[in-house]
Amino acid sequence: MRWRLLLLYMLMVGVAFYVVAASLINLVGNYMLDQRAQDERAISERIAITMADKLNAQDGQAIYGAAVDASREHGGRVLVLDAYGTVQADSYSLLNGTQLKHPEVVAVLGGKASANGLYKEELPGGNWLLSTFGFADDASVYGLYVSAIVSGGRTTGALVYSVSEQELYSRLLYIRRQIVYWLLGVALATLITVIFMSRIVTRPIKALSEGIEHMSVGDFSHRVIIRGHSEYAQLAAAFNMMSEKLENLDRSRGQFVSNASHELKTPLATMKILIESLIYQDAFDPAMTREFLTDIDKEIDRLNRIVSDLLTLVNIDSGGMKLSLSDVDLHELLLEQVKRLAPLARENGIELECSAKEALETSGDAVKLQQVIYNVIDNAIKYTPRGGSVQASLIRSGRRAIIRVTDTGIGIPQADLPHVFDRFYRVDKARSRATGGTGLGLSIVKQIVALHGGTITAESEEGKGSTFTIDLPLAQK
Numbered sequence: 001m002r003w004r005l006l007l008l009y010m011l012m013v014g015v016a017f018y019v020v021a022a023s024l025i026n027l028v029g030n031y032m033l034d035q036r037a038q039d040e041r042a043i044s045e046r047i048a049i050t051m052a053d054k055l056n057a058q059d060g061q062a063i064y065g066a067a068v069d070a071s072r073e074h075g076g077r078v079l080v081l082d083a084y085g086t087v088q089a090d091s092y093s094l095l096n097g098t099q100l101k102h103p104e105v106v107a108v109l110g111g112k113a114s115a116n117g118l119y120k121e122e123l124p125g126g127n128w129l130l131s132t133f134g135f136a137d138d139a140s141v142y143g144l145y146v147s148a149i150v151s152g153g154r155t156t157g158a159l160v161y162s163v164s165e166q167e168l169y170s171r172l173l174y175i176r177r178q179i180v181y182w183l184l185g186v187a188l189a190t191l192i193t194v195i196f197m198s199r200i201v202t203r204p205i206k207a208l209s210e211g212i213e214h215m216s217v218g219d220f221s222h223r224v225i226i227r228g229h230s231e232y233a234q235l236a237a238a239f240n241m242m243s244e245k246l247e248n249l250d251r252s253r254g255q256f257v258s259n260a261s262h263e264l265k266t267p268l269a270t271m272k273i274l275i276e277s278l279i280y281q282d283a284f285d286p287a288m289t290r291e292f293l294t295d296i297d298k299e300i301d302r303l304n305r306i307v308s309d310l311l312t313l314v315n316i317d318s319g320g321m322k323l324s325l326s327d328v329d330l331h332e333l334l335l336e337q338v339k340r341l342a343p344l345a346r347e348n349g350i351e352l353e354c355s356a357k358e359a360l361e362t363s364g365d366a367v368k369l370q371q372v373i374y375n376v377i378d379n380a381i382k383y384t385p386r387g388g389s390v391q392a393s394l395i396r397s398g399r400r401a402i403i404r405v406t407d408t409g410i411g412i413p414q415a416d417l418p419h420v421f422d423r424f425y426r427v428d429k430a431r432s433r434a435t436g437g438t439g440l441g442l443s444i445v446k447q448i449v450a451l452h453g454g455t456i457t458a459e460s461e462e463g464k465g466s467t468f469t470i471d472l473p474l475a476q477k
């Protein structure tokens with residue numbers, strides 16, 4: 001399709017070029033021929049005047065002599081005709097005595113002052129094809145200038161001055177040939193340039209469409225090579241960025257599915273062992289049965305937690321989590337959660353304190369924000385050994401509310417710190433599982449905070465404790 005268009009375009013350009021060039025050469029040629037004709041006609045008329053007396057006197061010798069002289073002087077062939085068109089003298093001595101019937105001769109003898117015409121004498125051996133296109137000098141061109149010889153107001157004869165126009169024609173042919181050569185050269189150069197340019201223009205598009213093809217079959221690892229700073233390069237960079245994001249998304253989705261299956265398998269495997277032990281016990285032991293069933297019950301609780309956390313995450317990911325917004329009093333909310341968790345802290349021998357003085361309001365979903373704060377304080381209690389303390393605080397910083405939960409717990413190693421908000425990430429799997437964690441709590445917290453236009457960050461020193469900071473925008477008043 002592209003080639004056909006290209007050829008059509010080239011053809012159009014070529015035809016336009018040729019028409020312009022042909023018109024130009026015709027114009028120049030006609031002008032040059034006109035000029036030449038005027039000059040030759042003047043010569044012919046001048047010779048005719050000198051011939052009048054000699055023709056009247058019927059002095060054959062003198063007529064011939066004058067014709068030869070004139071022929072020598074002006075370079076053409078001179079023929080003197082009587083009133084009947086019979087050649088009285090031919091400077092080339094070839095046509096003496098013959099009658100000329102050229103239309104120009106007839107017109108002049110019939111009363112016209114002068115007439116002229118161009119004659120072409122075909123030369124043998126001309127190349128038909130080339131001559132058709134005007135390339136070859138396969139003809140000898142000559143002009144015939146006929147002037148009346150007048151005596152006493154009467155046309156007594158005609159003077160035929162025949163001169164070769166071959167040189168002029170050859171020159172015109174030469175110019176035309178040059179133009180055609182140039183035309184072909186320019187067409188060829190244009191063709192090469194267009195092909196070259198179209199390659200340059202289409203190459204990045206081709207590369208991009210290849211990339212898209214890879215992507216359509218699920219291969220996100222393909223990257224487009226970027227050259228230069230053109231719009232295409234920007235497009236390719238954007239494409240590569242998109243591929244990378246999709247690749248990461250694809251990878252994390254795969255990881256998520258495998259992590260989730262693994263998490264679900266663990267309690268199932270534990271339950272299977274417990275149930276099998278009950279089935280195959282030798283003698284029914286009520287105490288052991290109760291203990292095993294209690295463990296199975298715990299595993300079911302765990303499964304429930306994992307599934308509901310997973311559902312929450314899927315809900316957030318698919319954009320299905322809708323916040324029911326209202327002005328939430330963060331001060332009250334924080335105090336409530338501290339109160340809810342106080343028994344757990346007491347049970348674990350941990351001192352839980354809250355220093356929130358200022359009443360700060362944010363526009364948010366009260367239930368979801370409760371979940372956030374509960375989770376963070378719950379974590380602080382879970383990961384703090386007996387005798388430690390957990391501090392929750394709320395302060396204002398400009399147009400933001402800052403909630404900080406600091407503990408004197410086990411802390412998080414620096415290498416793990418950037419990952420604590422990742423799904424299923426747990427520093428110490430055994431400990432997390434022992435405390436009933438799913439490894440999804442903080443990732444849900446982070447998503448909810450982000451939905452509220454806030455951020456959550458963690459700082460920690462291993463063995464000394466951790467601080468989680470939640471930053472939320474204050475309600476616009």
Ligand code: ADP
Nearest residue numbers: 379380383420426427432437438439440441442
């Ligand atoms: P989990 O259900 O395991 O608590 P989270 O997503 O709430 O999962 O937390 C992820 C991991 O971050 C935890 O397993 C734990 O290793 C670490 N972590 C969270 N909070 C604290 C904290 N206050 N002190 C120490 N480690 C923490």
